[in-house]
Amino acid sequence: MSNYIPTIGVEVHLELKTKTKIFSPSENGYGKMANSLTNEIDLGYPGTLPTLNEEVINIGIKAATILNCKIRKVMHFDRKNYFYPDNPKNYQITQDRTPIGYDGYVEIEVNGEKKKIEIKEMHIEEDTCKSAHRGNKTLLDFNRAGVPLLEIVTKPCISSSEEAKLYLEKLRELLTYGDISDCKIEEGSMRAEPNVSLRKKEEDPFGTKVEIKNIGSISNVVAGIEKEIERQTKLYDQGQEIVPQTRRYDDKIQNTVLMRVKETGNDYRYFPEPDIPFVVLTDEMIEEAVKEIPMLPDERRRIYQELGVSKLNANKLVQNRPLSDYFNELLGEKINHQTASNLLLGDISAYLNRNEKDIKETTLTKERFIELVNLIDNNTLTSKNLKEIIIPLLEEEKTIQEIMKDNNIENITDDTEIRKIIRKVIEENKDSVEDYKNGHERAIKFLMGQIMKETKGKANPKMTMDILQEELK
Amino acid sequence: MRYLNLPLVEINKLLKEKKIKPIDLVNEAYENIEKHKEYNAYITLNKEDAIRQAKELENKEVDNLFFGIPIAVKDNIVTKGLRTTAASHILDNFIPPYDATVVEKIKERNMIIIGKTNMDEFAMGSSSRTSYFGPPKNPWNKNKISGGTSGGSATTIALRDVPIALGSDTGGSIRQPSAYTGIVGLKPTYGRVSRYGLIAYASSFDQIGAMTRNVYENALLLNTIVGHDDKDLTSSKKENEDFTRLIGESVKGKKIAIPKFFVSEIVSKDILDNIKQVVKILEENGVIVDYIDMKYVENTVTLYQIIAMAEASSNLxxxxxxxxGYSYEKPNNIDDLYVKTRANGFGEEVKKRIMVGSYLLSGENAKTYYNKALSIRDDIRKEFKRVLNDYDWIMGPTTATTAYDLDDPMDDPSKSFLDDVLVMPANMTGLPGINVPIGFGKDNMPIGLHIMGDSFEEAKLYQIASFIEKELKLDLNPWKGEENE
Structure with missing residues (x-):
């Protein structure tokens, strides 16, 4: 596409799922009335001091572990000084010199090949407040001020928009599974800011970097990077220089727009935050935090497949966290796991989606689910039966047997009784038997139909077929 | 009858016996303040609320020594619903929505806040002359400064308007005005008293402390304001203790170090003579006093200026x-709002320190100045720890001269150096320091002795300070003369 080699780095900001803010006891919540989740600390009142939410440190350790980072055991916070109305103290408490995690990586698969996206560092900081512009006025909502953030910075090692996309998807999957953040780009709990530069040859130094901000989705990250590569290519081809700058992606015109040209030497006057003593992470603290990390997606996929679940089903399960967690409860059970996954991804998923429910909100306990899997697996229940009783199965407390009885499902599993009926049908349909013996395979379906009619559909189909074939020999 | 002149213990007895009521004390305090209006000790009075509170207390049991006692609070300590300005135009309409932790503590004991005392703007200065509200005047001579930055608290205690006050000390701001006005002031160990609600100047130095008429009452007041605070991560987890417990115990065999620099030619002869007098008394009572060489003592002011101004530039x-707070009325845009609000709202000294501080943190300067100063600060701590391993206390004069004239020039760098150099080590190291009056100069102005102790050994500071106080038996009430007028 172009004669230049793109170099891409990505900065990701994640809001952490804590109960309270990072430096104050105010609730950390989204979508509440403006300025209802604030106190004097969030507003930067005179005399206030930060406290430190230990939950954030704990999550930081987990995130660093998940992203294969080294963990800084002695760290401190720094003040980043700049004036902006959304920055209540006019300094932001962040980690400049001692980020909690560094030198990590995320593994992605590009065209079937594995690639490590290297992570330079990840640090903890506080979010700013949210501003809304109304005419010539700006309204400030401090609910977001002090919400804990994790900033994850890659090395400039991404070489295409596709890689950036795969990295972000992988990051989102990992960190959602690690209970680090809900990673909702549309709600702003995950913000991705790529930077792009071009150069002619691998040996050349990096070109001038341009940052892209305000991107509302992963697909727009891809679009933004591509537009930027296009723009820079054109400029270089025309013999022009690239000015270091920050652009934003405008969804309406589907292109990037200049926000501001980088001033040389943006001076944040960083210095260690004197109000927060150094934080020392002990091995015990790290161990405790790491223990809390749930099983991660790659491991889930691997284990599911080892248990006989198809690759397709394994992927689908992992894409649905509540179902995957439910499924994880069954890993040690002696059941047909493929059947179990089909069941979860089929009728049960359909029901949950229809009713906007979580599987935990249904009456399907682990024990009942296992029973259900076995009933299907030994053909006591047909898929048709299942569709009939899916609602009571998920909404009523009754046993499966009771539910089956309520719905008149009494499958005949006694083979002497079935054999009796089969013989009767054979006797009454000699023509069809003849056809079958002459090689008309379809005739057996007719016979099956007759048997089912005779048993009012209560015969176990697999068993019936086995006996029928035996009798026809 | 002037009850507020009595020792706290006696006032408490009278209250318990219902011979007086809290309202009597409050009324008396406001009569005093009214009479001493020209001393300009207060920025804001809390009269209406104090009277209401005093009346409410009439139905309550007198359950502690400080019940119903009028207290003055420095105006950089926030008080819910009571204007708190830090002596700055930029906060001159600021009514805090919350109480500082120390204010919660004094309210729990039913002390009655009489008013907010005058100070240097944002505690930047050494004579309280940077106050937006004009300087307080020295009770011993109206033409002299009361010192700073807790000049208003020192003034009102020296005047005996109220018996107790809170001050704050970033670079000597409790001890120096205490010396100039002849009262007792102690800067506790950094972390001993919660800073939550203390309007920050230089976070790693700021500390709240008690300012009182005598050593014993200082220890009593400190008892009520210390303790770990979950809202201040730099507050220590030390158990509470009775700071009066060593008062009266023998000091025989104890060792005191006097760094030679502290009694060098930078100190006036008057003061040196008084120090010698005290040393003589101590030695007569079996205390060993050594004059020693100490590294870094001359450098603390320079280092302080780097660290404090850097922190201040961010804190403000x-x-x-x-x-x-104050907001420029008609800004053209957000930058205009910032510039004009801060240009009009801050005084000259504050602006100077913000600019110097910003410069010190700017680009590579942070490494050259700020980080280097922090690392030397560690060395200074070690040097003081080393000396305090061998000695019980480190001693010297609190100030190089007695209080100077209110109209002396404000921009004399050598003077501001001398204002700070003797008391600064306690802030640099976080160690506790106390001022105890030891006499008067030829100008009839009070002279103070400064004693430093090891971390969290405030009780030991009170022990030696109280011993000296008892030996000297000074008459420290400037009011006496006034009453005779």
């Missing part, structure tokens, strides 16, 4: 006219 960034 929040005053932007957006959320509270």
């Amino acid at each position: 960034a929040r005053y932007d006219g957006i959320r509270y």
